[in-house]
Amino acid sequence: MKIDKFPLTYFKNIWTPKRSFKGRHQLNWFQLIVVLLFLTSLLMVPVALNYAKMESYPIDESYPETFDLIDESVVAALQKTTIVNGMLQPQTEVNIETKNGNISIGSSEEQVKQKLEEKNALVFAKNEFYLKNEGVPISKVQYTKDVDLSNIQTIKEAKAELSRQWFIQNRGYVVGSLMLLVFSILFISTLFIVFGSAFFLYLTRKSSFSSIQTYKESLNVIENAMGLSTLVALVSAFIQFDIVVMLTIQSLGLVLMILMVFYQTKFNDKVSLENKKGILGGKVND
Known part of the structure; x- marks a missing residue:
């Protein structure tokens, strides 16, 4: 049996x-x-x-003060950027200072460390951008080859694209x-x-x-x-x-x-x- x-x-x-x-x-x-x-x-x-199937993940809650730095002036500055094959082309550096932090576009490698001394910062360097939020570890995100910040039209789109870039690099962990x-x-x-x-x-x-x-x-x-x-x-x-x-x-x-x-x-x-x-x-x- x-x-x-x-x-x-x-x-x-x-x-x-x-x-x-x-x-x-x-x-x-x-x-x-x-x-x-x-x-x-x-x-x-x-x-x-x-x-x-996820393509993006909202990180607003992880970096709230940093994302609050993004306003219309930041969007306008990003529209003037040129990124080719994941590399930000040399251009005049843009600095936007606020009482809560700093946003920098086109910073050199030497300037990045100085910019990240702020309690909150969003720094766009040649090959990557940095997210710093007080009380949260600094996040370094490499540009993808398909990124094009010049097409961003609104604050919401800017936050969404930064979240997408961050998610691509941190997909496995998330x-x-x-x-x-x-x-x-x-x-x-x-x-x-x-x-x-x-x-x-x-x-x-x-x-x-x-x-x-x-x-x-x-x-x-x-x-x-x-x-x-x-x-x-x-x-x-x-x-x-x-x-x-x-x-x-x-x-x-x-x-x-x-x-x-x-x-x-x-x-x-x-x-x-x-x-x-x-x-x-x-x-x-x-």
């Missing part, structure tokens, strides 16, 4: 309410944790694909940080739902009708019941990506599956076995 092994055993138990209940003894504690991570990782697939943050949120949310639901299911052991005896069994039932709803949530995210909608579908799907488990098995092995008998006393498959 062939005995299925993990993870095949899990995938066989997620499709019907009866199998979800019947397979409650098949996962050990290590496998339960693996399944929990797997369910969270499934929801991360559309998140990763969505972040892979995407990695965002994915780690989202994974943590999804994992904690899934953890709360799974362990919380399993606890209430575990309380049924006090009833004479329930065949659930241990918390591990109830946890196994919950994870089995969550498998199908997580797959549905995954598919929905490919159609329209929304983390809140994904979590809602996963949670509602879990509730519906548990209700179906109760309807078909009453959480009792005897009821489950009786339901397998056909009209003529034959055995009916799950």
Whole structure:
């Protein structure tokens, strides 16, 4: 007789309410944790694909005082710049002084250090520009070959282009940080739902009708019941990506599956076995 092994055993138990209940003894504690991570990782697939499409990231909140230095005079000065193949062409240096900081365009390498002594500064050097905000590490950003600051027409466009340039250079760090943050949120949310639901299911052991005896069994039932709803949530995210909608579908799907488990098995092995008998006393498959 062939005995299925993990993870095949899990995938066989997620499709019907009866199998979800019947397979409650098949996962050990290590496998339960693996399944929990797997369910969270499934929801991360559309998140990763969505972040892979990102072309810019707003850094206004990271460098608020620096970005506040950008006004119409800065936009006008940028419109006169010429950048070829990622190199700012030699020109007359432009300095815009304010009480909150300094903006410099065309600074030489020697002048950059002096400009960055200000508490807030935006310095456009030959090959890169520098962002300095009080209390925040200085950020050095290389110009990309496609950058053209002369086409900027508004303050909003200036901020957006600087954010785009910064994101291109820091893409790996930003995407990695965002994915780690989202994974943590999804994992904690899934953890709360799974362990919380399993606890209430575990309380049924006090009833004479329930065949659930241990918390591990109830946890196994919950994870089995969550498998199908997580797959549905995954598919929905490919159609329209929304983390809140994904979590809602996963949670509602879990509730519906548990209700179906109760309807078909009453959480009792005897009821489950009786339901397998056909009209003529034959055995009916799950």
